[in-house]
Amino acid sequence: MSYRSFAIVSALALTVAIASAQVPAKTWTPSRTADGQPDLQGTWTNATLTPLQRPPELAGKEFFTEEEQAAFEKKRLQQNDVESVDDGKRGPADLARRAYNGAWFDRGSHGVNTRRTSLVVEPSDGRIPPMTPEGKKKFDEAHANFAAHPADGPENRPLSERCILFPNAGPPMLPEPYNNNYQIVQSPGFVTIMAEMVHDVRVVPLDGRPHLPSNIRQWKGDSRGRWEGNTLVIDTTNFAYNDKSRFGVAYDGFTDQNLHVTERFTRTGPKTIIYRATVDDPTIYSKPWTIETTLSKREEPIYEYACHEGNYGMFGILSGERAQEKTAAAKAK
């Protein structure tokens, strides 16, 4: 496409944008980058109070009303503020709970603006679908292994504690308790997504090149992108697997090396990208499932999150475990 036709397209896009400023978000048309891509650039956050899976007490309820959402947000904010929940006990569990107080958390103060009751949108019950028998076996083994060997060595710990990967970076890009910030840059032929935690950059080529050979495995997988109209579609395979969940400390969303993630980024307004990711892992799940979050525009730049360089936690976890073993052995004598 010549620059001249870019200019015409951009001018058209601008006209449409101005004309549609007062009409519903669905008809909003994003501006274009110089090479003609719908513009997703900027700093974004997917911080949210909405849980990954729909809580059992909300079974059958896909959406909140405005009043229900407000009440839910209020309740979640109170629950998240550990300082306000003082049961008077000062045991080790309480100390662990208080290790991260309200100052740490950055879940935002709202649920997703679609007022959905869970990030999982498919299946429609908002729950991650049942595991296959093989998946359940793998999951149970992983769980049992973690219980029996919580800290024999660093490899027993979740990827996030090792400063290898946090669920924010994904894919799929899932909100964490904090640092839910991203920057998107679109250079000719590429879309690049940087996750603040841990300075994880995905450079996604748009030229239709093949994936890496299947024996090459990466924690963030291997991403290839394409545009379907105004929606950026990223296809990611070649995931590494080590029996720890990619989705955080909890085992929600356990996946293995057969994981295939399809992400869809659709900018629906100047400050909003609707993000959908379908998780397909046929060895673990009986059917694919899809999450939806909102990426909201931020104006502040992203700051460096250096994790490994200050990972004193790993020394603490391993030496604490060794000390406990020593104490237990002394008692047994």
Place this chain on the structure above:
Amino acid sequence: MRIRFGLAGALLLATIPLVAQTASRIPRMPDGKPNLNGIWQTMNTANWDLQTHGPAMAPVVAMGAQAATPPGIGVVEGNEIPYLPDAAKIKEANYAKRLALDPETKCYLPGVPRATYMPYPFQILQSAQSLMIAYEYAGAARNINMGKPKEPPTDSWMGWSNGHWEGDTLVVDVIGLNDSTWFDRAGDFHSDSLHVVERYTPVSADTIQYQATIDDPKTFSRPWKISMPLYRHLEKNLQLMEFKCVEMTEELLYGHLRKEPRKQQ
């Protein structure tokens, strides 16, 4: 004399169109700014030692020639690093314990300018309003602020980069660098007063001349400069690979805290 003058004149004449040719040959963005997009890498031994150096034995005997220091011509303009007397002593001590003390050994973020000449590729991602550099080593990344210069909230490993264009040269002013990175495996170091000004000047379609001015009054008696070309990778379908070297260092850092010694592989 007349002949020489004539030759010089001819050379001068020949030079003018060459410069013009170079300026027109470099890739450009639609707005006319140089287009630095691509995967780049240096072709030198600066990561082993910024100064001209001969070969040296590997710091681990078992590694033999695999990890020997390759000899190389230095990248320091004038080849002298103007250490203050006390700092020169620290550099020597660093060199003696370089295997244990070099942050690269522990997979720590490399800092600036070292990220540029690590023996790994890096990718420049440039759009009309943004500029990001993704490095393969340790997945290091820099966001170059091309807008109004901003102050960093605190020091960091990769620092805070404010960029602007001076003609066809991208000038990046790097502040907010902490004191924990090194310049090379030879123990060249700095304090938290480090201030680096980088200049990226495209000189052909596939080369960028890189220069960094290093100023740190707590460590050096005057600012000094390093310079080197950056070469474009031309391999088809090349991509930065994931090199999360944390995994390569866990045994080194935490091995002594294991329940059972790690099985040799």
